[in-house]
Amino acid sequence: MSGYNKGSGRVPTGFAAETFISESTFRAGHRAIEGNPDGAASKKRKREAKGDPGVVAGPGAYKGPWARYEEERPDAASDEEFGDDEEVEIIYEEDEIEENPAPALKKLAGTDYLDTEAEGERSEFVGSQEHDYQGRTYMHVPNDLDIKLTGDRGDIKNFIPKKLLHTYKYHTKSITQLRFFPDSGHLLLSASADSKIALWDVYHQRELLRTYSGHTKSVVDIDFNPAGTQFISASYDRYMKLWDTETGKCINKFTSGKTPHVVRINPGTPHEFLAGMSDKKILQYDTRSGELVQEYDHHLGPVNTITFCDENRRFVTTSDDKSLRAWEYGIPVPIKYIAEPYMFSMVRSAPHPSGKYIALQSSDNQIVVYSSTDRFRQNRKKSYRGHNVAGYAPDVAISPDGQFISSGDSGGYVCFWDWKTCKMWHKIQASDSPLVAVQWHPRETSKVITGDLNGVLKYWD
Structure with a gap:
């Protein structure tokens, strides 16, 4: 009797035939047995609803493939x-x-x-006095200074700062972005990884004036509207929020369910802003209606920078896909696409005051320059080296007269180069931790603000 052991007469000694079974079929069978070990016909369990992909938290939030079984x-x-x-x-x-x-x-x-919806937005005035003797708030540009903060800037010449004027402390984690109040620069806005945004006085007491809290995770970017009355913030909690600078009220919230990496209000149409997202898209929102107006979807990686150019009719974007794309505002097809084998991803950008160039912080420890007029070509003669940015994304800033370009550095330095010759002029040891944010004052000759990985702001002259 072939196939049986003759000794015992009842032990089968045949072989198991191999068969192909897909993983999903195996899992389904395995689940049926696990849930019903007695072998009774198993009832197919239903999953909960997947939810709406546009809702991040709260009822009806997106669960997708992680939806539970109803039992x-x-x-x-x-x-x-x-x-x-x-x-x-x-x-x-x-x-x-x-x-x-x-x-x-x-x-x-x-x-x-925490449920991000449940947090709510709060803002607190923490300055010494909210109104001056004439009942004006801090939004009023001061006239009692030895520098004119309004009107035509004139041909002010910029110089490299040498000494530390003031240190601002409030944030507990890394500074992510700094913005001077548009045109006058009498206020300073700072965003941090501690999820807070702070407004500082640049003159007089140089104190903390107002705090804005409402994000539940690190704030990645902030941007003022041209009048400075409102600003937009973007955070890793996937929300972009529009705030009133004076009252601290949150006017509107926007989310696509993905993380925004960069936000820019269009100076030409201040009720619209662009957001570069982690899902490779650039989204254009209308702040009045809260609607998504346009979607630019050509990048192959998360979007890092958005820079307006050509009198705000066009903008240039860079991404982790190591490319640069130029767009007509409102038209979702790139007019220029640059991707060369030697290019690295460019993580921060700054427009030159002349309107002809854009400086970009490249991940290979150099600042590169592209023209922002018709050709959008790289200016091969302009490359600024000597600083180290690997692993961080230090900001780039250009002096208001276009003469100097500056950047942070992972060694805690703030570096200054001459725009024309590309030679490094000066390095200041501004911190003992990596320096990630730097901005020039729009009106002063030699004042620069820096922010480091520990959340400390330093004001230089």
């Missing part, structure tokens, strides 16, 4: 999962309980995750 309920979790003695405490807010018999989750004990 799996957190309250039916077994004792083994949490241990017999451990209590799982769920915290609700009191007023929520009074209003709703079935309250929404706010924060799960043992985790640091």
Whole structure:
């Protein structure tokens, strides 16, 4: 009797025939047996709804492939999962309980995750006095200084700063972006990885005036509108928020469910802004209606910089795909595409005051220059080297007269080069940690603000 062991007469000694079974079929069978070990016909379990991809948190939020099976309920979790003695405490807010018999989750004990919707935006005035003797707020440009902050700038010549004037401290984590108040520069806005935005006085007491909190994760970028009355902020919590500079009120919120990396308000049409996203798109929003107006979708990696040029009729973008693209504002097809084998991804940008060039911080430790007129070609003669940016994305800034270009450095230096000759003029040891933000004052001859990885701001002259 072939195939049986003759000794015992009942042990099969045949072989198992190999067969192909796809992983999903195997898993389905495995689940059926796990859920129903007695072999009774298993009931196919239904998943919860996937949710809306546009909603990040709260009811109807996007779950996608992570949606639970309907029988799996957190309250039916077994004792083994949490241990017999451990209590799982769920915290609700009191007023929520009074209003709703079935309250929404706010924060799960043992985790640091909050519902982003539940946070709410707050702003606090922390200066010494909100109004002066004439009832004007800090938005009023001061006239009692030895420098004129309004009107025509004239032909002021810039110089390299030498000494430290003031140190501003409030943020607890890295500074991500700095912005002087447009034109006058009498206020300074700072964004930080501690999720806070702060407004500082540049003259008089040089104090912290107002804080804006409402983001739940690191703020990556901020940008003023041309009048300075409002600014937009972008954060890793996937929200972009429009704030009133004076009152601190959050006017509008925008999200596509993806992380914004850069936001720029169009100086030509200040009620619209562009956002470069982690999903390779550039989104154009209208701040009045809150609607998405246009989508530019040609990059192959997360978008890092957006720079307006040609009197705000065009803009240039760079991305992790190591390319540069130029666009007509409002038309979602690039007019120029540059991707060379020697190019690195360009992480920060600054337009030259002449309007003819854009300086870009390249990841291979140099600043490169592209023309921002019709040709959008690289200016091969202009390359600024001698600083180290690897692993960080230090900002680039050009002096208002276009004579100097400056950048942060991972060694804590702020570096200055001559725009024409590309020679490094000067290096200041501004911090003992990497220096990531730098901006020139729009009106002063030699004043520069720097921000480092520890959240310290320093004002130089």
